[in-house]
Amino acid sequence: MKKILSLLLFSPLLFSTQIHAQGQMEFFGLRSWAIPRPEFTDKGWGGGMNYLSRPIALNGKGNVHPFDVQLGGQFYLCGLGMRKFRGVPLDEPLTGNAKVKFDNLVLGGNLFVRFSAPNATTGYMPYLDILGGGRLISSGMTVFPDYVPAGYDASTNSELKSVGGWNYGAGIGLQKKISDNVNFDCELIWSYSPTSNSIVNLASVQRSGDGIIYDVKNSPNSVMLLKVGFNFRVENGPCASHSSSHHSSCSSSNQHYSSQGRSSSVHVSSGGGHASGGVHAVAK
Secondary structure, eight states: OOHHHHHHHHHHHHTTSOOOEEEEEEEEEEEEEEESSSTTOEEEEEEEEEEOOOEEESSOOTOSSOOOEEEEEEEEEEOOOOOOOOHHHOTTTTEEEEEEEEEEEEEEEEEEEEEEETTTOOOOEEEEEEEEEEEEEEEEEEEEEEEEETTTTTOOOEEEEEEEEEEEEEEEEEEEEEESSSEEEEEEEEEEESOEEEEEEEEEEEETTTEEEEEEEEEESSSEEEEEEEEEEOOOSSSOOOOSSTOOOBBOOOOOOOOTTTTOOOEEEEESSOOOOOSEEEOO
């Protein structure tokens, strides 16, 4: 399943190199939040990119009110919340304290169809995206020792939970022409995945003695993304020009994560009990 999901997530990049010699690239920032239940209040920031094929007129070229269709591929990475702690004791053989970061991340890849209605007079283009692909939500913990001995890593990352699966959704957006080859772009995207599993409940993460405790919760099925960025027309051949202005709560079993070799030692256990020393996180 992981191999299939990885291929699916990166398929938009392969798609972008195959579908047409001339098209459009979009680079954007993201604001994300989980919906609809109150416990899914985690929000985050991220970014991504789209590649779109050359627009095809559905109601004939030169129409006063054009209606176009495009095929596209999308890849994005964004957060779903983060918590940071300072002065957390390290495991032996290292001594001293560390900064510890807990975060939830969303990684997605989609193929989509875009229907648009560009207006050459105003320079605006409303559009609708219908999308489908894969989505991965991952909970991680990163340890940054205050003092790093020679030969040790400056940080150690551990994946605590993850869930991946198919997703589908839709987006509504608006572009504004800036120049013949550049448009400002804004879109609100909703995506839904039927797959759900445990992720870290960031609201529950807290200090406890010389360690950290946290709870888990079910991952959200629905995620909203606010996309803001720019659309660029890619010109790679004589067919690049176009007349239109815009064709341009759960419990888990015991776990022990410990860095190997020359990394900072990190101790994470779930369930009952409380290990001593180190960066210690317990799932309640």
